[in-house]
Amino acid sequence: MNLLATFLAAAFSTSLAAAAPAPPSPADIAAAAPAGAWRTVAPENLMLVETPRGTMAIEMAPDFAPAHIAAIRALVAAGRFDGGAITRVQDNYVVQWAARPGPDKVLASSGAAAVAADGAAAVAAGSTAAPGGVAVGTGPGAAHPAVLPAEYERSARGLKIVRLGSNDTYARSGFWNGWPVAQDRKTNTAWLAHCYASVGVGRDDPPDTGDGSELYAVIGHGPRHLDRNITMVGRVIDGIADFSALPRGTGPLGFYKTPAEQTVITRVRFAGVGDPRFEVLDSDSPAFAAYLKARANRTGFFIRPAGATDLCNVQVPVRRVTK
């Protein structure tokens, strides 16, 4: 870093801007969005995953996965994630964490085939990439039902989805209430899309559908092929960078080989008084429409705007509200 050079460069940029004022960037648009364009994240839907590395703030989406989120709330209330661990970090894929095994023996292992192995990565690493699994228990004392319904998609009835406005490889796509979603008009269903920072429920091979005791966040290119194959419960809206920077696991599927490599989860709780508050740019707002358009048509640094954007590249703005 050379401060003088940085200063000169800033001056250079300023002179360029004076010569040809650029339209507002996506960041400019979000920064200028009025108070009414922001949706407050309800504290009761804000799950905080606390570790010595930092805290992930995850907004849960009970409109899409009510049963799983109820199960996760029960696990959180029972303290089952406290003393759990981040058991898996697979590059360009997921960070995954698990609750402690409980008296109900529901949670037997952290070896979940939560998200199928990435073929290319597995080949590159020379691993055999045999999927592991999570035994699904049925014993007494479960903090939540041992078998939950799959919540891979829901009825789209009543969902006002703002269109992406670009072709999507996988499905008709857009935004509902600030969430990136895709839909199927034939079945009239909708689902949360797998984008960077999306949070889903680990599961074993079918017929298992997961029980909420193993969760993962996407830390790579949006694995949209997982859409409608896994229950999505929310997305990380703050703090993911402390977790995406964790050392990758060296075992199959990025699982850590030893407990010593894992990051301990100190505590998981839902937000309350005194916690940071967040807002998400409301996808029904004119500001979001302008933001979306600007994301597809970048200027300034860009000499050739793409004229389109894929769903996961939109990155719905989130801001921490100073109290």
Add this chain to the structure above:
Amino acid sequence: MNLLATFLAAAFSTSLAAAAPAPPSPADIAAAAPAGAWRTVAPENLMLVETPRGTMAIEMAPDFAPAHIAAIRALVAAGRFDGGAITRVQDNYVVQWAARPGPDKVLASSGAAAVAADGAAAVAAGSTAAPGGVAVGTGPGAAHPAVLPAEYERSARGLKIVRLGSNDTYARSGFWNGWPVAQDRKTNTAWLAHCYASVGVGRDDPPDTGDGSELYAVIGHGPRHLDRNITMVGRVIDGIADFSALPRGTGPLGFYKTPAEQTVITRVRFAGVGDPRFEVLDSDSPAFAAYLKARANRTGFFIRPAGATDLCNVQVPVRRVTK
């Protein structure tokens, strides 16, 4: 990790497989691909970026950026990257590194607006996200030309591009010689796509086009909006996980605030005798066609194959060849 549970889960998977044998997975197909389906990475195109954290092996693509790669070779030969540093790690975006400033004063700063800030991230972090810049020098003693032609795209004439077979949001897309590429039939041009692990040349705002002294690798969702806006020179084919796991920079655009936070580059060189050898699955091979189809139509873990894949989700297989 519970070994018993893992064993039971494996047994469970085996019994499932016996009941309904699954078609080969993408990883299976790559693992079974015959020797003739693999293209050897030429050592003279394999750039090794050595740091105390690990080594990145980058395959360069001189078919797409001959002038920039020649300039980078000259910088490497002059030892200008040795003692350089990783100056920027922006979450869900890029790892960027810079050569040492040289006697030609070409390389004045690491504050490049190499890749425009991500709007959402900037808002979330509350940063002002003002682009910095790199002073482009013209002094004597330059190890390479101070001004290079933009190599944002090239003629598609003579390129046999294997079609992706799915709709792409940004352009007609596919693969050439194992590289993910996109093309414009009107202009008859083609370019390397920005996917995870793609390597590009940092530049300042236009009219700057970069000089090869600052390079970046993508460590997040493929920022395809950068396609045709930056000179792409290759992709990381080994070792990226040591770099994608670096702590994120806390300054604007993910630049580190102090040199102490940077990771020093010990040495950069091109591969020679005794270095690991790599092979890339040839996109013209039947094995690749089967791999591509399997990536779009996952089975086993997946209950609902997507039936499509976006370009960056294909992840062309690479393998290290045991010597």
